[in-house]
Amino acid sequence: MDRLTCIKLFVAAVESGSLASAAKNLDISRSMATRLITALESSLQTRLLHRTTRNLGITNSGQALLPYCRTILEQEQMLYQEALMQQSEMNGKISVMTSISFGQLYLAGAIERFMEEYPNTEIDLRLTDREIDLVKEKVDIVIELNNQLPESLIGKKLGICSSVICATPEYLARYGSPQSVTELQDHNCLVHTKIGNNWNMVDKEKKKNFNIDVSSNFSVNDSSILLNAVLAGRGVACLPLPFVKNFLKDGLLDIILPKYDVNPVGIWGLYASRHFQPRIQRHLLSFLESDLYKS
Structure with a gap:
């Protein structure tokens, strides 16, 4: 039988x-x-x-x-x-969703690098700052910055997004570069509203962390606008390293207090189910994990 x-x-x-x-x-x-x-x-x-x-x-x-x-x-x-x-061959269509700032300042470039390596891939990249219902919107993968994995979804942790404190060379030449964490309180610290005026400082050598309150005359809920304000010389800001690495490389920004990471947050690739996940989707997540490490 x-x-x-x-x-x-x-x-x-x-x-x-x-x-x-x-x-x-x-x-x-x-x-x-x-x-x-x-x-x-x-x-x-x-x-x-x-x-x-x-x-x-x-x-x-x-x-x-x-x-x-x-x-x-x-x-x-x-x-x-x-x-x-x-x-199967490395091809197919993938829909990816993330926040506007993370998409503009990092993920769009990473996807271009992925598609150069796998030209038969089609990627539908969508950017939004509203809460995403992955299943309802029929999205394959959501890239989210969060320190807690949502209970209803499955996730692969792609890396840690550490932020750095930075300013333009011109600003630092005019107002001085802080040599200690407490000296940050003497500067105008432009802030992202999600982080606020209380920054979590992580000493990379001593593996210790503590919080410090900074003062600011400008807050915004978009990292792109915050970056533009820093580039305009309006003050000091805490920004994710993947967002600013090209500006650092080109000498448009300098890192302040490089021994510290600030407000580290996990970068997750979220998806609804492990069942029948196409090989190309799994490979995209592995590519981003490697690309973020290089960043």
Whole structure:
């Protein structure tokens, strides 16, 4: 007896309400279908279906066992789907969503680098600062900066986004460069409203952290605007390192107190389910993990 075929037949008969219809879908005869159901019932030592010449009904035992039979069939589909994914080429379409500032200042560039390496990939990048319902919006992956993984989603931690304190060389030449954390309080510290005026300072050498209150005459809830304010020489700011690395490299900004990380936060790749996740999506997450490390 092919037990898997018997289970397929049982589930199909329940869903269609007809053993004849289930037999036709599986391309077997009605008599063969009857023998297979009888063999399955004998194997399980329980009656699954009430059968007459005109009617078909499920027994209480059949109703109790039906979810397990469906799970077995789902597992079979997952087995073959995974095997196909392992053999598939690195191509396909991926929809990715993230915040506006993270998308503009880092993720868009990282995706361009990914597509240079895998030119057959199509990526739909969407930027928003509202709360994202991944399933409702039919998005494959959400890249989120958060120190806590949302309970309803599965996530791969791609890295830590540490921020640095920075200002323009011109600002520092005019007002002086702070040599200690307490000297930050003598400067105008432009702030992101999500962080506020209380900065968490992490000593990279001593592995110790503490908080310091800074004063500011400007706060904004967008990192791009905050970056522009710093580049205009309006003060000192705490900004994520991936956002400012090119400005540091070009000499447009200088890091203040480089021995400290500020307000470190996890970078997560979030998705709804591990089941049937295409290989190209898994590879994109691995690419971003590596790219962020290089950053």
